[in-house]
Amino acid sequence: MADKEFFTPEEAAQRNFSVTQDRPDPPGSVGSYNALWFDRGEVAEDLRTALIVDPPNGRLPTRPETDQRAQERRAYLRDHPADSWLDRSNWDRCITYHGVPPVSTGYNNTYQILQTPTHVAIRVENIHDVRIIPIDGRPKLSDAIRQWNGDSRAYWEGDTLVVETANFSDQTVHRFPSSRDTRAVERYTRVSEDRIDYQFTIEDPTVYTQPWTAVRPMPRLDDYIIYEYACHEGNYAMTNILLAERSQEAARARQQDEQ
DSSP states (O other), X not given: OTTOOBOOHHHHHHHHHHHHSOOOOOOOOTTSOOGGGOXXXXXXXXXXXXXXXXXXXXXXXXXXXXXXXXXXXXXXXXHOTTSSGGGXXXXXXXXOSSOSSOOOOSSOOOEEEXXXXXXXEEEETTTXXXXXXXXXXXXXXXXXXXXXTOEEEEEEETTEEEEEEEOBOTTOOOSSOOOTTOEEEEEEEEEETTEEEEEEEXXXXXXXXXXXEEEEEEEOOTTOOOOOOOTHHHHTHHXXXXXXXXHHHHHHHHHHHHO
């Protein structure tokens, strides 16, 4: 959808039909999921073709060196998928997944927002993150203190809750290119009883040529229940991943010896 900002109603209807039509699910694969797990979603009410609204082309304004680093990282992981637990993602390690700001993924994309006089808590369904954000004007953390999801402070601009986050860890991995210098500004605006308009802007001159902004609606789900997200199915998945890679390494070594 290059340079096309909105779907036509007809295009949106066709895409929604392709998602919801009754057809056999494709088979799964060993060690992965089948299609039953995934929430493909539908085109949002605003008919946008991309979450990113600035730049207008809907694309991340990454620097060439950012793309090069990403290619090098992918190449490394192809050859070293599990040398140690540090080669696995923060999600695999059951630390965090969506990051800040949260970007939807294949499933478990629900958020629960709670408010007290001094704090806002945002609970993310996927991997059970809970962000506890002060709104009482307290000072930010020292720049020397780094956290997985950064340090967030919030304030009100009229009916909009503005959340500013910085102080990310060197090990933080977002759903988009980032660094320890990434700064996020989120804006939550209730536009009706059953919808919040959510907007976030990312700024990081070391990664991007300019700040970029994305938007998406958050519909209210009164009957939805957030259940426990049980990472690692009892916390043995990481052990199995590393053991399997050691087994494959041994098999490759035997094969080389036989040649």
